[in-house]
Amino acid sequence: MPKLLKDKSLVDNGWQVLPKDFSGSLPDAPCFVPLNYWLANKESLQNPDTIGVWLDADQEPEKFAGDIEKLRHLAVNFPSFMDGRGFSIARLIRERYQFTGELRAIGHIVPDQLFYLSRCGFDAFCLDALSLGDEAEPHHQLEDYLAAFSVTYQACVNQEQPLFRRR
Amino acid sequence: MYIYDQHDKTLIGERVAQYRRQTDDYLAGKIPDAVFLPLRLQNGLYVQRLAPMLRINIPYGMVSATQLRALAGITRKYDKGYAHFTTRQNIQLNWPQLEEVPDILAELAAVEMQGIQSSGSCIRNVTSDEFAGISADEIVDPRPWCEIIRQWSTLHPEFAFLPRKFKIAVSGSKSDRAAIQVHDIGLQVLKNADDEVGFKVLVGGGLGRSPAIGEVIKDFLPAKHLLTYLEAILRVYNRYGRRDNKYKARIKILLKAWTAEVFADKVEQEWLQQIDSPSTLTDEVIAHAEAFFTSPSYESVDVASCEAALQQLASEQIAFGKWRDRNVVTHKVAGYCAVHLSLKPTGVAPGDVTDSQLEAIADLAERYSFDEVRVTHHQNLVLGDVKLSDLPELWQAAKQLGFATPSIGTLVDMICCPGGDFCSLANAKSIPVAEAIQRRFDDLDYLYDLGDIKLNISGCMNACGHHHVGNIGILGVDKKGEEFYQVQLGGSALDDASLGKVLGPSFYAREIPDVLESILNIYVDRRIEGETFLDTHRRIGTAPFKEFIYAKAA
Numbered sequence: 001m002p003k004l005l006k007d008k009s010l011v012d013n014g015w016q017v018l019p020k021d022f023s024g025s026l027p028d029a030p031c032f033v034p035l036n037y038w039l040a041n042k043e044s045l046q047n048p049d050t051i052g053v054w055l056d057a058d059q060e061p062e063k064f065a066g067d068i069e070k071l072r073h074l075a076v077n078f079p080s081f082m083d084g085r086g087f088s089i090a091r092l093i094r095e096r097y098q099f100t101g102e103l104r105a106i107g108h109i110v111p112d113q114l115f116y117l118s119r120c121g122f123d124a125f126c127l128d129a130l131s132l133g134d135e136a137e138p139h140h141q142l143e144d145y146l147a148a149f150s151v152t153y154q155a156c157v158n159q160e161q162p163l164f165r166r167r
Numbered sequence: 168m169y170i171y172d173q174h175d176k177t178l179i180g181e182r183v184a185q186y187r188r189q190t191d192d193y194l195a196g197k198i199p200d201a202v203f204l205p206l207r208l209q210n211g212l213y214v215q216r217l218a219p220m221l222r223i224n225i226p227y228g229m230v231s232a233t234q235l236r237a238l239a240g241i242t243r244k245y246d247k248g249y250a251h252f253t254t255r256q257n258i259q260l261n262w263p264q265l266e267e268v269p270d271i272l273a274e275l276a277a278v279e280m281q282g283i284q285s286s287g288s289c290i291r292n293v294t295s296d297e298f299a300g301i302s303a304d305e306i307v308d309p310r311p312w313c314e315i316i317r318q319w320s321t322l323h324p325e326f327a328f329l330p331r332k333f334k335i336a337v338s339g340s341k342s343d344r345a346a347i348q349v350h351d352i353g354l355q356v357l358k359n360a361d362d363e364v365g366f367k368v369l370v371g372g373g374l375g376r377s378p379a380i381g382e383v384i385k386d387f388l389p390a391k392h393l394l395t396y397l398e399a400i401l402r403v404y405n406r407y408g409r410r411d412n413k414y415k416a417r418i419k420i421l422l423k424a425w426t427a428e429v430f431a432d433k434v435e436q437e438w439l440q441q442i443d444s445p446s447t448l449t450d451e452v453i454a455h456a457e458a459f460f461t462s463p464s465y466e467s468v469d470v471a472s473c474e475a476a477l478q479q480l481a482s483e484q485i486a487f488g489k490w491r492d493r494n495v496v497t498h499k500v501a502g503y504c505a506v507h508l509s510l511k512p513t514g515v516a517p518g519d520v521t522d523s524q525l526e527a528i529a530d531l532a533e534r535y536s537f538d539e540v541r542v543t544h545h546q547n548l549v550l551g552d553v554k555l556s557d558l559p560e561l562w563q564a565a566k567q568l569g570f571a572t573p574s575i576g577t578l579v580d581m582i583c584c585p586g587g588d589f590c591s592l593a594n595a596k597s598i599p600v601a602e603a604i605q606r607r608f609d610d611l612d613y614l615y616d617l618g619d620i621k622l623n624i625s626g627c628m629n630a631c632g633h634h635h636v637g638n639i640g641i642l643g644v645d646k647k648g649e650e651f652y653q654v655q656l657g658g659s660a661l662d663d664a665s666l667g668k669v670l671g672p673s674f675y676a677r678e679i680p681d682v683l684e685s686i687l688n689i690y691v692d693r694r695i696e697g698e699t700f701l702d703t704h705r706r707i708g709t710a711p712f713k714e715f716i717y718a719k720a721a
């Protein structure tokens with residue numbers, strides 16, 4: 001099972017991500033259901049400790065805004081590491097919808113994006129997503145990527161005050 | 168000029184360290200090509216036809232003498248001793264080694280320069296008016312706002328992987344010299360009836376494939392909301408801009424698909440959610456930014472006697488008079504002027520300078536213009552604050568250095584991209600075409616009689632040479648593997664912005680000087696008193712040009 005980078009260390013990832021067109025009954029393990037499945041079945045999906053929701057890059061958190069506070073696990077998919085929509089989605093989930101649970105980046109991301117991802121509100125990163133192929137492993141301490149810069153100009157999820165208010 | 172504090176210094180130091188590590192990993196085979204690509208682009212490194220190309224930001228075109236010296240040293244040490252000023256007020260090295268780029272960036276960082284986001288699908292270097300702070304028609308100095316935008320956009324975590332590159336230009340004067348109508352976002356700084364500063368916001372301009380003129384989405388944005396409003400525009404674009412086709416990914420396409428009204432409304436909704444957040448600018452931060460762009464300590468000059476001496480010199484030396492008429496620009500402060508250093512002598516690629524020229528420019532800046540130089544989007548340089556009494560001496564010096572070609576604003580002061588000699592995307596060469604034109608039209612009196620004409624040349628439809636907004640535009644096209652050139656007439660990037668219209672079938676390179684001559688003859692024949700080329704073309708249209716040129720060919 002691929003590892004998860006969470007709280008600056010690698011942990012086992014016990015969570016499955018069900019496919020975007022998933023239907024039928026849920027597995028007997030913690031899982032992220034796709035947004036549409038959630039919207040169609042949310043009444044019966046009661047346990048936020050074992051059921052999370054994942055959004056694809058073309059989906060809008062606005063669509064389930066009212067549900068976000070009930071959830072503890074959300075994930076956003078990156079179809080390609082060049083597709084930056086997930087950065088905006090994460091900020092909306094954190095800043096607009098005040099989500100305080102775990103927000104996980106899944107799909108195709110690369111280690112050099114960890115700093116920006118965490119600034120936008122992600123706090124868990126699926127390690128299979130971090131690697132690009134069989135041989136490509138992160139080559140440095142993952143927390144180094146997370147701490148690439150000690151100075152940031154803009155306000156963001158992990159720093160509400162822009163630098164100009166802190167200078 | 169803006170001066171880095173410890174925060175800015177730390178940030179670029181960390182950026183250099185990060186890129187050094189990324190380069191090492193890439194060279195060790197630990198980062199695949201596809202992943203390294205955006206990492207290097209966002210530090211300015213393209214891989215080009217013959218070698219990599221490194222684009223170095225000159226934020227809103229302001230560069231100091233110290234920085235020019237550092238650039239000179241870098242071109243000597245890491246390159247072939249020359250560099251290229253671009254239409255986006257940046258400077259490019261043509262021959263750096265990929266392995267050495269981290270060292271180059273470290274040397275740049277030492278003089279507060281960098282290549283952050285100078286390429287790639289991200290917010291690029293913000294550009295502005297080369298006469299910012301010194302022109303008589305200025306309403307508000309755009310540079311403090313440019314600097315605020317520079318900092319906000321630098322390493323912005325949400326907008327580093329946009330659908331496509333994103334360019335912002337800011338103008339603060341009555342007449343637009345920053346081409347704000349052909350940028351992804353164009354900002355016009357202005358004052359409302361109550362004398363409050365704000366911005367008119369244009370979105371969706373851009374050249375390249377499917378060129379477009381920007382549309383106004385907000386008439387007056389109070390200044391303090393600048394960053395939250397920009398953030399709203401970028402967020403809407405990041406979420407909804409097309410990603411399936413890179414030729415349809417610019418914001419102009421989204422704007423056209425939605426209409427400007429719908430786009431403006433979407434931005435407004437997003438912005439209202441962020442309004443008054445901590446990113447709202449405070450009076451202190453605005454004052455802090457403004458404090459970097461105060462006037463230098465101008466001396467008082469006896470204008471009348473100075474003027475008399477200059478007139479006298481002009482009557483004795485016609486060349487001085489011509490140079491002054493064409494290359495010297497009036498200044499808001501009596502007794503001062505701004506002086507163009509032309510980078511368009513015949514036989515040199517437009518915008519190119521050597522290492523020793525860069526040092527000489529630094530000397531001139533120190534001697535005559537408070538240590539500062541401005542880069543223009545016409546690929547020339549400007550000394551912004553020259554005392555009138557220094558003009559004769561400066562003219563002599565500029566002449567010796569090859570910067571006194573008295574052709575600013577004329578046909579031969581063309582914008583020209585690197586084209587097929589350097590660029591792997593080119594359909595055709597552009598530098599030799601520029602040179603052939605300069606050689607044909609070498610009679611200054613004829614050029615002065617033609618007056619202001621903007622000639623812009625690009626080697627392919629990416630439009631790095633802004634051919635769509637040249638009064639005359641030349642575009643390199645490929646027809647079955649052969650290089651041809653299409654001619655367009657009637658473009659403008661000024662207040663009356665318009666896109667040129669294609670004249671007709673394209674020409675061989677060798678035909679271009681003749682074709683231009685015919686175009687100019689028609690203009691001279693048909694113009695009425697006081698009309699520029701653009702005026703005449705707007706009055707009579709493309710048809711008379713077309714009929715004549717293609718009738719002749721047939």
Ligand code: HEM
Pocket residue numbers: 213215220252253254255259331332334349350351372373374375376417583584585589590591592629630631632633
């Ligand atoms: C030699 C290496 C260069 C490469 C590979 C390159 C590549 C490109 C590409 C691909 C585009 C089209 C982007 C699009 O349509 O979305 C473009 C546009 C542009 N480039 Fe370059 N370029 C180069 C050099 C330059 C130079 C030297 C200049 C300035 C003289 C320049 C200024 C611009 C400008 C002003 C645009 C048009 C902006 C717009 O589309 O709105 N580039 N470039």
Ligand code: SF4
Pocket residue numbers: 584585586587590591592593594595625626627628629630631632
């Ligand atoms: S216009 Fe085309 S040929 Fe010229 S520099 Fe740009 S991409 Fe290269």
